[in-house]
Every structure is written in structure tokens, then in C-alpha cells.
Amino acid sequence: MPPDSVTMQVAPAADAAAPPPRRGETARKLLRAGSLLTFVAVFAVFAATAPGFLNAGNLANIVGQVAVIGVLALGMTLVVVGGGNDVVRGGIDLSLANNLGLCAAVYATVLGDGWGDGAALLATAATGLLVGAVNAVSVVLLGILPLLATLAVMNVCAGLELVLTHNTVVAASSPVLDVIAGEYPAGVPVLGYVLLGATAVLFVVLQLTPAGLRLYAVGGHREAARAAGLPVGTYVAASYLGSGLCAALASLLSVALLSGSTTGSGDMLLSVVVTALLGVVFSRRLVATIPGTLLSALFVGMLINGFQLLNVSSYWVNGVQGVLILLVVAATSTLRREAR
Amino acid sequence: MAVPSGSATAAEMSMSQTTEPIAAPFALEMRDLVKDFAGVRALDRANLHVRRGSVHGLIGQNGAGKSTLIKLLAGIHAPDAGSITIDGVVQSHLTPHRAEQLGVHFIHQDRLLVPTFTVAESLFLGAEPRRFGLPLLHGARMRRRAAEILRDTFDVALPPDALVGELNAAQQQLVQITRALLNRPKVLVFDEPTAALVRREVDSLFAIIGRLRDQGITIVYISHYLHEIQEICGSVTVLRNGTDVGTVDPRATPMTDLVSMMVARDIHDMFPRSRRVAGAPVLSVAGLGLAGAFNDVSLTVRRGEIVGMTGLVGSGAKELLRCLFGLQRADAGRVEIDGAALRPRSPAAAVAGGLALVPEDRRGHGVALSLSVRENTTIASLDRVARGPLIDFAGERAEVDRLIRELAIKTPDRDTMVRNLSGGNQQKVVLAKWLSRQSSLYLLDEPTVGVDVGAKVEIYRLIDGLAANGAGVLVLSSDLLELLGLCDRILVMYRGRIVCDTPAAATDSDALLLHATGVGGTAHAA
Numbered sequence: 001m002p003p004d005s006v007t008m009q010v011a012p013a014a015d016a017a018a019p020p021p022r023r024g025e026t027a028r029k030l031l032r033a034g035s036l037l038t039f040v041a042v043f044a045v046f047a048a049t050a051p052g053f054l055n056a057g058n059l060a061n062i063v064g065q066v067a068v069i070g071v072l073a074l075g076m077t078l079v080v081v082g083g084g085n086d087v088v089r090g091g092i093d094l095s096l097a098n099n100l101g102l103c104a105a106v107y108a109t110v111l112g113d114g115w116g117d118g119a120a121l122l123a124t125a126a127t128g129l130l131v132g133a134v135n136a137v138s139v140v141l142l143g144i145l146p147l148l149a150t151l152a153v154m155n156v157c158a159g160l161e162l163v164l165t166h167n168t169v170v171a172a173s174s175p176v177l178d179v180i181a182g183e184y185p186a187g188v189p190v191l192g193y194v195l196l197g198a199t200a201v202l203f204v205v206l207q208l209t210p211a212g213l214r215l216y217a218v219g220g221h222r223e224a225a226r227a228a229g230l231p232v233g234t235y236v237a238a239s240y241l242g243s244g245l246c247a248a249l250a251s252l253l254s255v256a257l258l259s260g261s262t263t264g265s266g267d268m269l270l271s272v273v274v275t276a277l278l279g280v281v282f283s284r285r286l287v288a289t290i291p292g293t294l295l296s297a298l299f300v301g302m303l304i305n306g307f308q309l310l311n312v313s314s315y316w317v318n319g320v321q322g323v324l325i326l327l328v329v330a331a332t333s334t335l336r337r338e339a340r
Numbered sequence: 341m342a343v344p345s346g347s348a349t350a351a352e353m354s355m356s357q358t359t360e361p362i363a364a365p366f367a368l369e370m371r372d373l374v375k376d377f378a379g380v381r382a383l384d385r386a387n388l389h390v391r392r393g394s395v396h397g398l399i400g401q402n403g404a405g406k407s408t409l410i411k412l413l414a415g416i417h418a419p420d421a422g423s424i425t426i427d428g429v430v431q432s433h434l435t436p437h438r439a440e441q442l443g444v445h446f447i448h449q450d451r452l453l454v455p456t457f458t459v460a461e462s463l464f465l466g467a468e469p470r471r472f473g474l475p476l477l478h479g480a481r482m483r484r485r486a487a488e489i490l491r492d493t494f495d496v497a498l499p500p501d502a503l504v505g506e507l508n509a510a511q512q513q514l515v516q517i518t519r520a521l522l523n524r525p526k527v528l529v530f531d532e533p534t535a536a537l538v539r540r541e542v543d544s545l546f547a548i549i550g551r552l553r554d555q556g557i558t559i560v561y562i563s564h565y566l567h568e569i570q571e572i573c574g575s576v577t578v579l580r581n582g583t584d585v586g587t588v589d590p591r592a593t594p595m596t597d598l599v600s601m602m603v604a605r606d607i608h609d610m611f612p613r614s615r616r617v618a619g620a621p622v623l624s625v626a627g628l629g630l631a632g633a634f635n636d637v638s639l640t641v642r643r644g645e646i647v648g649m650t651g652l653v654g655s656g657a658k659e660l661l662r663c664l665f666g667l668q669r670a671d672a673g674r675v676e677i678d679g680a681a682l683r684p685r686s687p688a689a690a691v692a693g694g695l696a697l698v699p700e701d702r703r704g705h706g707v708a709l710s711l712s713v714r715e716n717t718t719i720a721s722l723d724r725v726a727r728g729p730l731i732d733f734a735g736e737r738a739e740v741d742r743l744i745r746e747l748a749i750k751t752p753d754r755d756t757m758v759r760n761l762s763g764g765n766q767q768k769v770v771l772a773k774w775l776s777r778q779s780s781l782y783l784l785d786e787p788t789v790g791v792d793v794g795a796k797v798e799i800y801r802l803i804d805g806l807a808a809n810g811a812g813v814l815v816l817s818s819d820l821l822e823l824l825g826l827c828d829r830i831l832v833m834y835r836g837r838i839v840c841d842t843p844a845a846a847t848d849s850d851a852l853l854l855h856a857t858g859v860g861g862t863a864h865a866a
Contacts, residue, residue: 210468210470212477213461220455221453227452287456
């Protein structure tokens with residue numbers, strides 16, 4: 001990514017002297033600055049009021065707590081980038097949370113049937129990818145609106161999970177789970193390291209490679225990408241496969257955290273959508289980015305953690321998340337309209 | 341992409357073209373091209389021969405076949421008959437990719453750029469410079485090279501980090517031209533490049549085109565503006581009704597001759613004209629303005645009068661109509677309906693004020709395709725067929741049947757889905773919708789586009805009937821013959837102003853086209 005500090009000053013050179021930049025740029029800058037400021041302000045308020053918030057152990061905990069939702073949100077980010085962040089017609093993967101539930105059920109069941117970690121990991125990854133592939137086929141080949149296609153797949157995942165688990169908790173333990181749930185190098189839970197690792201990998205892929213840039217082109221203006229000779233469908237399909245893989249990874253974290261596959265994974269969907277959409281405000285272009293998603297995952301985690309420390313009911317977090325979605329979607333769509 | 345990814349060096353990117361040994365005198369030869377779309381012949385044995393290294397103009401009225409011809413060249417459609425020869429080689433299976441490989445590139449009217457990309461990213465998308473030969477973007481080199489190329493080619497200091505969405509139209513076009521140049525094109529096709537530009541920007545575009553020609557690039561330049569053609573083109577091909585009617589030297593040809601070539605002469609007697617009497621003004625517009633579209637527009641439409649309006653893309657005529665109906669808000673000026681000030685801030689207010697709009701995009705805005713003829717007809721006047729809060733279905737049926745008879749709408753019955761009607765009959769349903777409201781001013785936007793000749797005549801008869809019954813009618817059309825036959829008075833817009841206001845009987849299509857292309861000066865009838 002190019003540095004964000006850019007002067008729009010255009011030298012009045014030659015004949016094609018440029019008029020001042022379009023309106024909207026200042027507003028975008030304000031939004032971005034305001035978002036970062038909010039992040040810092042919320043942090044400062046919790047630091048000042050919530051007992052123990054600033055403890056290194058607590059901060060490390062936050063990273064661990066948001067790991068599952070964070071990894072899912074990274075997958076959502078891929079899909080939003082490739083499909084464009086139009087809230088209705090753009091890319092979205094509503095099946096992510098239930099895909100996690102299904103993957104967790106597969107992992108726990110395969111382990112419970114006496115297979116080793118190798119087979120269980122393979123089966124889990126295959127499940128996540130398969131769900132991603134179904135999404136990709138529905139969206140790219142069948143041309144179904146992502147919102148509807150992934151909604152349908154979401155229900156399929158939920159149903160299959162029930163078939164596997166009969167709506168019960170399937171306990172699981174394995175060496176891999178022990179590692180993930182275990183030791184805390186430098187105070188940060190292994191869960192947190194997995195989130196940071198996934199973020200780093202996807203950051204390189206999405207923000208630093210030509211393939212990532214092209215995925216942005218596909219989402220930003222499909223016709224322009226096609227005119228540039230890019231295989232548009234392949235890129236969109238790849239984003240859904242990546243998203244499915246993220247669900248599989250997140251399912252491992254979830255199983256490790258809860259010592260088994262549990263029901264109710266679908267409840268995470270709203271948080272995942274919030275996290276991915278919220279991340280948009282941290283980018284100069286108002287597009288989803290991997291660092292933006294990490295920041296917003298940490299922000300949401302910080303809110304939950306701070307409320308807990310202040311003894312505010314965690315039920316409030318849902319309300320706050322809903323308000324955040326409204327604010328972010330309103331601000332970004334207004335700005336996009338103006339820039340047009 | 342023609343440029344291999346990541347391997348292009350600065351030397352390769354330099355814009356100087358070496359003159360290759362000339363194989364064929366023509367860079368492009370399109371012969372006897374025929375193309376039908378759903379039974380409508382868009383091209384009928386059209387020819388276009390473009391000499392290597394020339395700037396070749398292509399003109400014609402709307403629907404003459406310009407865009408079809410260009411789409412065949414771009415490989416977007418395949419011709420039904422005829423041949424396309426590029427650089428002396430016949431191309432039988434042209435695809436967009438193949439066309440680019442052969443060095444034919446297009447500067448599209450709608451700029452195909454990703455708005456959230458920087459200038460540098462837009463230039464190199466698809467051929468990004470890489471770090472250490474790995475699949476890693478070399479952002480720094482990309483920015484540096486983008487700045488160099490823009491400076492060397494166009495002498496422009498466009499910051500490579502600026503977002504495309506924040507550039508103005510001219511700057512975006514520069515980015516697109518530069519992008520095309522990176523592929524070292526042999527032929528560059530400009531499709532209406534000046535539609536969104538102001539005069540100063542047009543001048544610099546022409547300077548750029550001149551420079552490209554001097555470097556040996558063949559240019560095809562499509563435009564509505566005849567003076568632009570005369571300014572930069574060495575030759576021009578005129579299309580009319582899908583056929584090329586001639587290729588001439590625009591500088592040696594009087595403007596009026598070019599216009600005569602563009603306009604067909606045979607006016608059929610398809611315009612019924614009842615005795616209409618112009619009464620009191622129903623629409624008075626004074627000093628209406630909308631930034632970037634039109635300014636200081638004043639006009640009057642009287643009851644019983646059909647006023648025509650025409651203008652090319654970018655003339656502001658479309659936007660004016662949208663403002664009158666409240667789809668867009670004007671910045672300045674006032675609008676009066678029957679002497680009472682109207683603030684058409686929304687279509688709802690306009691409808692309440694007695695306005696009716698028949699939009700150009702019939703399927704998008706005019707009718708609800710999945711509703712029946714009955715529902716579409718009364719959708720804007722349900723209060724007239726309602727009894728309290730409930731719809732009086734018997735009354736509605738009677739009203740709809742009356743309109744179906746009156747307008748001769750060809751439909752199996754009143755409950756047929758509008759989707760299943762022909763274009764002309766769909767348009768009649770749109771008219772019926774407003775007739776059922778008995779509006780006092782009808783705004784018609786291209787009322788007969790995509791309608792077959794038979795239905796056209798019936799629609800003309802309906803419009804004539806509206807005026808005869810005392811309504812005012814304002815027709816926006818790019819079909820000049822239609823306006824001449826149908827209207828009492830014709831207004832021509834050019835670059836945001838009404839440049840001509842004349843009785844239809846006192847003008848002809850040549851004169852109107854001259855005004856529309858900005859060479860006719862300003863003429864206002866008393």
C-alpha cells in the first residue's frame with residue numbers, strides 16, 4: 001500500500017493544469033482521523049476508568065478473546081474486497097459463522113471417531129473449502145446475489161452441523177488443541193498469535209502482491225478489471241475459497257477455546273460483519289483492508305473487555321455493535337455518493 | 341494485456357514509436373459489415389477504411405451505427421457478414437483480448453477506471469512491476485514510473501498517489517490514455533472523448549492527439565461535434581442508418597454538406613396534425629441553472645402547443661428535463677406551472693403540480709414490468725379510482741379498458757404483464773398512466789426510441805391528441821425529423837444553453853444540427 005500522506009497539489013504545469021481535488025477528500029480524511037481518534041479515546045477512557053484494563057496480561061487477553069471473530073472477519077474482508085463493499089449487491093459471506101460451526105463439528109467428530117490430528121485437520125480444511133466452493137459456484141457461475149447465495153449456504157451449514165452433533169456439545173482434545181489453548185509466549189495466548197499470523201499472511205497476499213491489487217480492482221469496478229484483461233470470476237471465486245479456509249482455521253481456535261464443538265456459532269455472524277465493515281473507516285480509500293480489519297477486531301474486543309471490567313452487562317455490546325454498523329455504513333455511503 | 345507482466349523496463353515504456361516497414365497503407369479496413377440485433381439491422385454493409393498514421397473521424401446521428409461498428413472492432417460483438425482487416429491481416433475471430441494484442445485500444449466514453457485506485461495502480465493494473473521477480477508489488481517503482489511517464493508524455497504533474505475517484509474528468513481521461521499508451525498501441529479509438537470536458541481541456545486533448553499522431557499512432561475519433569472533426573481529423577466517414585454514406589476531407593467540405601450527409605431526406609407523412617391552438621403558458625421557466633449541466637435557461641410551453649427540444653450528449657437537455665420533473669434539483673431559477681410557482685423538488689411534487697414524465701429508459705423508469713397493464717395504468721392516479729382508502733376495482737377496470745381502447749394498446753387483456761408487450765405498446769402504457777391523471781404538462785424523453793414504425797405513428801397521434809385537448813407537451817428527442825414533423829416550435833441546446841428557438845415550419849434538420857453542434861450561432865425567434 002502506498003503511504004497515505006498525499007498532497008493533492010498539482011503543479012499548474014503545461015496545459016492540463018488541474019483544478020482542485022474533488023470534494024469528499026477532506027471528509028474522508030476527517031472520518032479516518034476521527035476513527036483513529038475514537039479508537040485512542042475509548043482506549044484512554046477504559047485505561048482511566050476500568051480497573052486492570054492497562055495490565056499487560058489483560059491487553060494480551062483482548063488479542064486472544066477476539067481471535068475467533070478476528071480470523072472470521074479476515075475471511076469476510078477477502079470477500080468484501082473481491083465483491084466490492086456495496087452493502088446490498090457487493091461481496092459478503094453470511095455463511096462464515098455457521099461454516100465455522102460445521103468445521104468445528106467435523107473436527108470434533110473425526111477426533112472422537114479415533115482418528116489422529118492429521119486426518120481431523122485435513123477433514124476440517126476440506127469442509128471449510130467445500131463450503132467456500134459452494135459459495136463461489138453460486139455467486140460466480142450461477143450469478144446469485146452474494147447476500148442471498150451465502151444466506152442459503154449458511155442454512156445448509158447449520159443443518160449439517162445439527163446432523164453431525166444432534167445439537168449437543170461434542171468434546172474434543174488433541175495435541176494440536178492443547179498447543180492452541182495452552183502456553184502463552186510473551187503473555188499473549190496462542191490464539192492471539194494465530195490471529196496475528198493469519199493477519200500477517202493475508203496482509204502480504206492482499207496488500208503487497210499483484211494478485212491482491214487485482215482483487216481490489218475486481219471489487220472496485222468490475223468492468224474496468226475486465227477491460228484490463230483480468231479473469232474476474234476466478235478472483236471472486238478465490239475470495240470465497242479463502243473465506244472458507246478462514247472459517248476452518250477459526251473453528252480450530254473455537255474448539256480449542258471451548259474444549260469441543262458447541263452449538264450457537266451462528267450468533268457470531270453480526271460481530272463478524274461489524275468487524276469487517278468497521279475496518280473500512282481506517283483506510284484512506286474507504287475500502288476493506290487487512291490492517292483495518294485487525295484494528296476493528298481489536299476495537300470490538302476492547303469494548304467487550306472494558307465493559308466487562310466496568311461491570312456493564314455484556315448485552316450492551318450487541319447494541320453498541322448495531323449502532324456502530326449504522327454509523328459506519330451511513331458515513332461511508334454518504335461519502336461515496338459525494339465523491340461520485 | 342499485451343505487455344508481459346512485470347518485465348517492462350523504462351526503455352520499453354518510452355513513448356517514441358519506431359516506424360515499422362509499412363505493409364499495408366490502411367491500419368484498419370472494415371468492409372461491408374452487417375450486424376442485426378433482435379431483428380433490427382444496426383449495420384447494413386458499412387465500410388470504414390483508416391489510413392495508417394492518420395486521425396480519422398467517424399460521425400453520424402444517434403442510432404446511425406457508430407457504436408455498433410466500434411464494438412465489432414473491439415471484438416465485443418461478431419459481425420453477421422463482412423470482414424475486418426487489421427494491419428493487412430483479415431481477422432475472422434476477433435475478441436477483446438485479440439484486438440488488444442493486435443494493438444487496437446479504446447478510450448471509452450465511460451472511463452473504465454477503478455475509483456478507489458491510485459493513479460499509479462490504475463496505470464499498471466494487470467502489468468504491475470514486481471520486486472525481485474517475486475509476486476510482490478513494487479509500489480515505489482510503480483509510483484516513480486507513473487510520475488515519469490505522465491511527465492514525459494503529457495508534461496503533467498499528476499501525483500501518482502492521487503485517487504482516481506478524486507480526479508476530474510480530464511485527469512481521469514489522461515490516466516486512461518496513458519494506460520493505453522503503455523501497451524504501445526497501433527490504433528487508438530476515442531469514443532466521444534470530449535463529452536465531459538470543458539473547452540480548455542478539449543484543447544489540451546487535441547494537442548495530445550496531435551502528438552500521438554506524430555509518433556505514428558493511428559487515431560479513430562468519434563464525435564458529435566463537427567467543428568472538432570474539422571479541427572483534428574484528416575478524413576471523416578459519415579454513417580447514416582447503418583451504412584457509410586461517404587468518406588471526405590472535413591477541412592475541404594463545408595459543414596452544411598457534412599450535415600446533409602448525416603440526415604436522411606425522406607420524410608414520410610407519418611405526423612398527424614390536428615388543429616391545435618396555442619393558449620396560455622402552462623410552463624414558464626426563467627433563469628434555471630444546474631452547475632455542470634446548464635445555466636440561465638428560460639423557456640415557455642403553452643397549452644395546446646408541442647415544443648421540441650434537442651441537444652447532443654453533454655448539452656444539458658437531459659438534465660433540464662430531469663430538473664423540471666424534480667429528479668434533480670436545479671441550483672438557480674424558477675419554474676411556473678399555470679402561473680403558479682412550482683418547486684419540483686421531488687417527482688411527487690411535480691406530479692401533484694400536473695406534470696407527467698415519459699422517461700427514455702422505459703423499462704427502468706417508465707413501467708413496472710412485472711405488474712399488469714391495469715396496475716401500471718392507474719398506478720399514478722389511484723386516488724381517482726379509489727373509494728375512500730380502497731380501490732374501486734370496477735371503476736378502475738372501466739377506466740383501464742377505456743384507455744386500452746383509446747390508445748389502441750395491443751394486449752390480450754388488461755391483466756397481462758407489461759413485460760409481455762412490445763416496446764411500442766409498453767410506451768403506450770406509460771402514456772396511458774399519465775392520461776389517466778389528465779396532466780397539464782407532458783415531458784416526453786425520446787418517446788419513440790426502440791419503437792417500430794407502426795407504433796411510432798400511433799404514438800405521434802397520441803401526442804398530437806394531448807396537445808389538441810389543451811395540454812402542453814415538451815418532447816426531448818435526438819430524432820430531428822420526428823421533432824420537425826411533430827412540433828410547433830423547436831429549441832436546441834448546446835453546451836448548457838438554448839442556442840436556437842424557432843418555429844418548426846421555419847427550419848430544417850440541417851439548420852437544427854448546425855445549432856446542436858455549436859456552429860449555427862444563436863438564433864431566437866421573436
